[in-house]
Amino acid sequence: AQKITQTQPxxxxxxxxxxxxxxxxxxxxxxxxxxxxxxxxxxxxxxLIYQGSYDQQNATEGRYSLNFQKARKSANLVISASQLGDSxxxxxxxxxxxxxxxxxxxxxxxxxxxx
Amino acid sequence: DSxxxxxxxxxxxxxxxxxxxxxxxxxxxxxxxxxxxxxxQGLQFLIQYYNGEERAKGNILERFSAQQFPDLHSELNLxxxxxxxxxxxxxxxxxxxxxxxYTFGSGTRLTVV
Numbered sequence: 001a002q003k004i005t006q007t008q009p010x011x012x013x014x015x016x017x018x019x020x021x022x023x024x025x026x027x028x029x030x031x032x033x034x035x036x037x038x039x040x041x042x043x044x045x046x047x048l049i050y051q052g053s054y055d056q057q058n059a060t061e062g063r064y065s066l067n068f069q070k071a072r073k074s075a076n077l078v079i080s081a082s083q084l085g086d087s088x089x090x091x092x093x094x095x096x097x098x099x100x101x102x103x104x105x106x107x108x109x110x111x112x113x114x115x
Numbered sequence: 116d117s118x119x120x121x122x123x124x125x126x127x128x129x130x131x132x133x134x135x136x137x138x139x140x141x142x143x144x145x146x147x148x149x150x151x152x153x154x155x156q157g158l159q160f161l162i163q164y165y166n167g168e169e170r171a172k173g174n175i176l177e178r179f180s181a182q183q184f185p186d187l188h189s190e191l192n193l194x195x196x197x198x199x200x201x202x203x204x205x206x207x208x209x210x211x212x213x214x215x216x217y218t219f220g221s222g223t224r225l226t227v228v
Contacts, residue, residue, distance in 0.1 A: 033215070033216070042221075043221065043224065044117070044221040045205060046219075047217070047218065050215055050216055091158065093158075093216075095216070101146070101171040102163070102171060102173060103217070107157055108157070
């Protein structure tokens, strides 16, 4: 079974609009971490935001916020005021508490910002 | 610049050949991870080294091997290359565990022809 599911293979969004990228996860471990990474067309993998399973508040980093709904096992990335430079692949990933080395990755969402 | 250095950036080689990919982790990071990103398989964890010792193994083929040297740089050796080995190979590093994720290098794009 998929542990990380990103249901949106691709999205088009108008510049300056907010965008939500979906991520659902599956784990029975009470301790886990959730991550979002951005991969532009140049190929590098850029860390965006992290949410721990015991964190009381949703994580925020500048224009990025993580909408963490633990009961629904959902960790959606919200990008406010999108910019042309946000066009990239976005990956959701999870680290389970019993496995302190490996991140499990979703298939990614290709986001294209339209001017 | 993430602080994780991978060389070379691009590599084109023929089937059956052997190549070595190199990674220098971010200063102070003891763990190095290797990932393969291909179009059909997505991101796959290959192997982790921690302070010179192999810590964890993922979906790494027997034709592939890795090591981490005393100066903490790591090399991934790919041998008897096949067309299907064409992929983007990432190195990432972290202080000890992946508790707060990794810092990735810019990757080595391997093309096997």
